[in-house]
Ligand SMILES: NC(=O)N[C@H]1NC(=O)NC1=O
Ligand SMILES: [Zn+2]
């Protein structure tokens with residue numbers, strides 16, 4: 001057979017245009033894209049009426065294995081990713097135990113992940129107080145970047161992640177600049193948000209709105225500006241995670257225009273759920289930075305329309321239901337993190353492409369092309385000849401209402417349950433292998449491969 005697979009007649013989303021074409025795959029790579037590639041393939045998939053898009057690269061996922069597999073493991077987490085149209089993800093260095101801040105902890109991650117991933121994956125290392133000495137070895141072992149918290153992490157477990165002090169932030173940036181590694185930053189001012197939280201709790205103000213009010217926009221903007229300043233001082237490449245407001249985007253774009261190496265991401269929840277809705281939905285919508293007002297959300301959409309969002313990520317930060325619903329009314333005591341990685345693509349395709357007429361090529365840029373480029377995943381991110389055949393089919397007219405039964409997460413809760421989404425991922429291919437089919441569910445064994453900052457080094 002000439003090809004292993006031909007996807008026929010879909011609207012293929014290329015870098016600069018959408019083209020009605022066939023896509024042929026051979027040995028896991030895209031071999032040809034053309035109008036009529038015939039039928040010489042072991043497998044033919046009809047994609048008429050559907051978009052053929054690059055699979056999402058979700059650069060912000062918290063899989064809690066090892067140590068907290070009970071929250072979310074590689075198997076359940078990556079089934080959800082596959083079902084939602086993600087073909088590659090990068091795992092954050094926190095919420096698993098121990099946190100990924102040493103070579104030894106990275107080895108534990110690597111061992112725990114072996115043979116359990118349905119999609120391709122890489123790891124970040126952490127920058128925490130006291131581990132500057134470990135950054136080199138983490139980089140040598142292939143981490144794709146480094147993550148730090150300027151906000152408090154809120155866990156007092158001894159093996160858990162710790163937020164940086166200013167000294168660590170500065171010294172860490174200097175070292176990472178030397179290594180040429182990207183530093184990912186959770187940017188919120190720790191001292192102010194912690195003290196605001198204390199005030200609220202002291203006054204007995206513990207609702208969803210009180211929680212959101214305890215982390216005002218200026219605390220995000222302040223942290224962004226300070227990190228940019230230190231980034232300029234040290235020459236460290238920066239990436240701001242889960243930016244929640246247009247106001248925090250402006251200094252980042254300005255710094256980039258002035259020559260700094262800096263990018264940013266935002267997440268579906270900041271575009272689709274408001275602070276008011278958080279009050280109604282409750283604990284499953286708690287996250288940090290918090291959900292914002294409808295006015296702020298509109299400004300964020302404005303930034304997206306102007307091409308200012310480099311990438312979309314889920315910040316999938318799962319936990320057991322008991323950490324969301326333990327009988328407390330105190331929103332400050334509830335786990336902060338949204339279980340959301342299964343609904344990145346459909347939700348944002350619906351809201352951005354269908355509802356707000358954002359070009360589908362722009363959408364592909366945010367979910368696949370830019371994350372691949374930023375994190376040096378050179379074989380990924382685009383439907384183009386010789387790239388990995390990581391592709392998804394989206395039916396733009398297939399509406400559904402999300403139920404708990406649709407979810408593959410270890411714990412089937414999500415702020416999107418009950419929401420009607422007006423499009424759906426129908427198939428997911430990782431390197432040419434079908435891993436998810438809407439009619440059949442997850443297909444076959446976990447075939448995900450480990451990706452490093454250099455190249456694909458291990459097949460699991
Ligand atoms: N620990 C953790 O996952 N925190 C994440 N959750 C969230 O909502 N924001 C975060 O940074
Ligand atoms: Zn964060």
Ligand SMILES: [Zn+2]
Nearest residue numbers: 062092315317
């Ligand atoms: Zn996160």
